[in-house]
Amino acid sequence: MRTQSCSGEAGAEAEDAPARLPWLALILWALLAVAVPLLSQALNLIDVLAFPLGYFMLAQGALLSFVAVGFCSARRQDRRKARSTTDR
Amino acid sequence: MPLDGQSMTASGARAGWARAGMLLASVAFIGALLLAAHLATPGGCNGGAYWAIGIVTAAAVALAAGSGRVAHVTPFVGGMGLATNVLTAAFLLALPGAVFALGHDGLAYPLGIGAGCLLLQLLIAPRFAQTHARSLPQLIAQRFPGRAPAILCLVIVTGSMLLLLVAELMAAGLVGERLLGADLTLTTAAAAIAVLACFIVRGAAGSAPGALLYPLLLAALLAPAVLVSAHWFGLPVPQIAFANALWQLQGMEENLLEQDLADPAFMKSMITGFLTVTPANFVGVVLALAAGVAALPSLISSPLAATPARRARQTALWALACTALVLTLVPAIAAYARQSIASLIADRTPIAELPAWMFTYGKLGLVQICGQPAHDAATLARACAALPDASDVLRLQDVVVSPDIVALALPEMANLDGVLTGLFAIAVLVVALVTAHGPLSAIVEALRLPRGAAGNGDDIPPATRVASYIVAAAVAAAAAVLALLRPAGVIDVATWALTSAAAGLFPVVVAALWWRRANAWGAAAGMLTGAALPLLYLAARQYFPVPLYEATAAISTAGRNGLEYFNELKDAWLAADPGAAKAAAWATLEAQARSSADWWGIEGPAVVLLALPVGFASIFLVSLLTGGRRSTETAP
Numbered sequence: 036m037r038t039q040s041c042s043g044e045a046g047a048e049a050e051d052a053p054a055r056l057p058w059l060a061l062i063l064w065a066l067l068a069v070a071v072p073l074l075s076q077a078l079n080l081i082d083v084l085a086f087p088l089g090y091f092m093l094a095q096g097a098l099l100s101f102v103a104v105g106f107c108s109a110r111r112q113d114r115r116k117a118r119s120t121t122d123r
Numbered sequence: 124m125p126l127d128g129q130s131m132t133a134s135g136a137r138a139g140w141a142r143a144g145m146l147l148a149s150v151a152f153i154g155a156l157l158l159a160a161h162l163a164t165p166g167g168c169n170g171g172a173y174w175a176i177g178i179v180t181a182a183a184v185a186l187a188a189g190s191g192r193v194a195h196v197t198p199f200v201g202g203m204g205l206a207t208n209v210l211t212a213a214f215l216l217a218l219p220g221a222v223f224a225l226g227h228d229g230l231a232y233p234l235g236i237g238a239g240c241l242l243l244q245l246l247i248a249p250r251f252a253q254t255h256a257r258s259l260p261q262l263i264a265q266r267f268p269g270r271a272p273a274i275l276c277l278v279i280v281t282g283s284m285l286l287l288l289v290a291e292l293m294a295a296g297l298v299g300e301r302l303l304g305a306d307l308t309l310t311t312a313a314a315a316i317a318v319l320a321c322f323i324v325r326g327a328a329g330s331a332p333g334a335l336l337y338p339l340l341l342a343a344l345l346a347p348a349v350l351v352s353a354h355w356f357g358l359p360v361p362q363i364a365f366a367n368a369l370w371q372l373q374g375m376e377e378n379l380l381e382q383d384l385a386d387p388a389f390m391k392s393m394i395t396g397f398l399t400v401t402p403a404n405f406v407g408v409v410l411a412l413a414a415g416v417a418a419l420p421s422l423i424s425s426p427l428a429a430t431p432a433r434r435a436r437q438t439a440l441w442a443l444a445c446t447a448l449v450l451t452l453v454p455a456i457a458a459y460a461r462q463s464i465a466s467l468i469a470d471r472t473p474i475a476e477l478p479a480w481m482f483t484y485g486k487l488g489l490v491q492i493c494g495q496p497a498h499d500a501a502t503l504a505r506a507c508a509a510l511p512d513a514s515d516v517l518r519l520q521d522v523v524v525s526p527d528i529v530a531l532a533l534p535e536m537a538n539l540d541g542v543l544t545g546l547f548a549i550a551v552l553v554v555a556l557v558t559a560h561g562p563l564s565a566i567v568e569a570l571r572l573p574r575g576a577a578g579n580g581d582d583i584p585p586a587t588r589v590a591s592y593i594v595a596a597a598v599a600a601a602a603a604v605l606a607l608l609r610p611a612g613v614i615d616v617a618t619w620a621l622t623s624a625a626a627g628l629f630p631v632v633v634a635a636l637w638w639r640r641a642n643a644w645g646a647a648a649g650m651l652t653g654a655a656l657p658l659l660y661l662a663a664r665q666y667f668p669v670p671l672y673e674a675t676a677a678i679s680t681a682g683r684n685g686l687e688y689f690n691e692l693k694d695a696w697l698a699a700d701p702g703a704a705k706a707a708a709w710a711t712l713e714a715q716a717r718s719s720a721d722w723w724g725i726e727g728p729a730v731v732l733l734a735l736p737v738g739f740a741s742i743f744l745v746s747l748l749t750g751g752r753r754s755t756e757t758a759p
Contacts, residue, residue: 054249054250054253054432054436056246056637057245060241060245061245061246064238064241064242064245067238068234068235068238068406068409068410068413069406069409069410072231072234072402072405072406072409073402073406075227075396076395076396076397079394079396084363084366085363085366085367085370086366086369087394089396090227090230090369090393090394090396093227093230093234093396094230094233094451094454095362095451095454097234097237097238098233098234098237098447098450098451099447099451101237101238101240101241101443101447102440102443102444102447104241105240105241105244105245105439105440105443105444106440108244108245109244109436109437109440112249112433112436113433113436116432116433
């Protein structure tokens, strides 16, 4: 989706292209923050690292996944920006 | 990039000496308080030393931040600073206690904070960095000019930041009380004075000084957790080793139930979920904390301000990683504390042989046994014998440990060196005093006053500077008074601070950064409805439950049976004779209405499930309806 900058000076925007909405990362965020807690009791039927999976996801898994999503999203956005700079 | 975009000029040397003088005066005053406390409580010397170290460390950090010249803040350093400001002393102290007290359902707190850090990275940080605003109030003023958005922003920022400051002072006061054995009033007042002194000395320096504290808070939390993991399970990785504690605890609690040493109503399972809250309310707490962190005025400033989007994104990513590392320790600490107490009960420990830490905290009213503060064994024995269902041995429900002290007391619970308690106390104290700068300066910023005296302070007229100090002093005093009233636990106050930021500010911040057609009317409507709806809902449930339930019975979880019962009670009230009988019937009716008047079962911080959609919808609809009138005015 193409989004437009809401504010900022024209010169600055030329140097620093406006950030775009990371839809995929936001969907993953919603899954981890909303869907995982709602499904935690069902996930508890599976064990991982001696933890019930639902509990593990709430205690640690979701937090580690947040970091992974943040890392991948940042890399993707940086790569996209590098590509657009090269194109210009 | 200069720290906070500003650096101190050479001509500011005189002002620097003045600030150093003020700092020394504050330290001397606090030292006098410390001496008084020590003289009043002989034997509190070690604790007093830790407390003094904490105060001096906070003062040194503030002085270094206010007068030092920091050429560059890397994303890693900025991220550590942000992480410290996300966690704050309140969450650092109280998060393990929340999981300890609520079991599985307490995991909503660390999960919500982690989710908020990711949301900050994805939605807020990169765009905010491109706006050239230096704070959230500046962003709102820049994007939505006009009096209504500014006033609403000021009110919401003041409310949420005041609550956060209250939570910080509660944490600092509680730690001071434990270390000094002094009265809570004294330690909270000393903390408030130290916060104000740090604010004056530190001035406009951003959250980067928090980076100095992240290693301290991580070490303070990690050291006892690693030692307990290594001693109890032979594996010095608490994030993995505590699986053993979970299973042992579950087996132990089942045995306690079989032996009639625990009341099932009192036990909150660590693994089985939704015993204390519904799934919807659990998700509501997660969303409240997540949106609150993402829109927290004390975070939306340096080092995310006026920097390339890439750098802001990386800074937020490091903040997320640093925060997540701390948050993964929280369930382990809670499980170890629970296991320690369950072991005492399972071993049928006599009251006279209870560990010393129980009496230490009991004297502060933070551990209760058989309904009495644990002052001494003889009093407790009498209290337990006087219970209606008295037992020969202690039961799990007889021992009530305040969730606020669980993390602080873990080294003592696990018989570790007392230095670890001192280290954790120092970390909480320093983080409280240093990170309280964020809420305080956000309020001052919302009033469009300069933040303290550093940075380009020489350009600030003295009258304006004095006004900013007076506002900060008034806010610190109000926060200290509220902290002394102890309206709730530390975790609850901190959570409500984030909830109010989420409800009032999150929709408008997202709209300001991502929707070009949002205008000042829409922003004002979004802030007003987002902040007012939760307040009205909670106030109506508390003070006008009967009319609220009658008007909204269709969306209550009480269902048809609840409505029938309510109607029966109402008929009984109408038929009752005037006087005591009618008053009693009304009290019964009101109590029933209060328990039933819930919209879709939403309670507590989960009220953001109502506020966020209403806030976003208000911004959308009002902006579209009034677009013709104000869009040119609010366009960038």
